[in-house]
Amino acid sequence: MKRAVFPGSFDPITNGHLDIIMRGLTLFDEIILAIGVNADKKYMFSLEQRKSFLEQTFKNQTKIKVTTYQGLTVDFCKKMKADFILRGLRNPADFEFEKAIAHTNRKLEKIETVFLLTSSGKSYISSSIVRDVIRNNGNYTSLVPDAVRI
Ligand code: ADP
Numbered sequence: 001m002k003r004a005v006f007p008g009s010f011d012p013i014t015n016g017h018l019d020i021i022m023r024g025l026t027l028f029d030e031i032i033l034a035i036g037v038n039a040d041k042k043y044m045f046s047l048e049q050r051k052s053f054l055e056q057t058f059k060n061q062t063k064i065k066v067t068t069y070q071g072l073t074v075d076f077c078k079k080m081k082a083d084f085i086l087r088g089l090r091n092p093a094d095f096e097f098e099k100a101i102a103h104t105n106r107k108l109e110k111i112e113t114v115f116l117l118t119s120s121g122k123s124y125i126s127s128s129i130v131r132d133v134i135r136n137n138g139n140y141t142s143l144v145p146d147a148v149r150i
Contacts, residue, residue, distance in 0.1 A: 002030075004032070004082055005073065006020070006021060006031055006034065006085075006086040007036055008034075009041070009127065010050045011131065012053050013053050014143055015125055024086045031064050032066075032067060033054050033064060034067055034069050035050055035068045036073070037070045053147045072108070077109065084111065084112050084114050085102075085112070088116055089118060090123045125143050130144060
C-alpha cells in the first residue's frame with residue numbers, strides 16, 4: 001500500500017492545501033493528514049478546531065485520515081508505516097525551505113518526499129495570509145474550504 005503523510009500546521013487549512021491533497025489522492029492509496037503539535041508555536045486556531053476543519057472537509061474521503069503527532073515527522077511516518085511525505089511547492093522560497101527538510105529527512109530515514117507544484121491560481125494562498133484577512137475582518141471564504149467558518 002502506498003501511504004503518504006501530509007504534515008502541516010493547517011492553521012487553518014486553505015484551498016491551496018486542499019488542491020495538493022486532492023491531487024495527491026491520484027498518487028497514493030492513503031494520505032494521513034498529520035497536524036504537528038509544537039508547544040512553542042502560537043496558533044490562531046486550537047488543535048481541536050484545526051483537526052475538526054480537516055475532518056469535516058474530508059468526511060467523504062475514505063482514503064484520507066486525520067491525526068496529530070509530536071516529534072520528528074520521519075518517526076511518525078515509520079510508526080504509521082508510511083514511505084512517503086507529501087508536500088506542496090508554491091515558489092522558490094518554499095523550494096529552498098522544503099529542500100533542506102527533505103534532505104534531512106532522507107538522511108534520517110529511507111523516506112521519499114513527493115512534491116506537487118501548486119495549481120496556477122492557488123500559489124498566492126497561504127495560511128498566514130488567510131489569518132491576516134480574518135484578523136482584519138475581511139472575506140476569507142473564497143480562500144478556504146467550507147468547513148473553515150468562525
Ligand atoms: P507548515 O507549518 O509545515 O509550513 P502549512 O500548513 O503551512 O505547514 O503547509 C503545509 C504544506 O502545504 C507545505 O508543503 C506547503 O508548501 C503546502 N502549501 C500551503 N499552501 C499551499 C498552496 N497555496 N499551494 C501549494 N502548496 C501549499
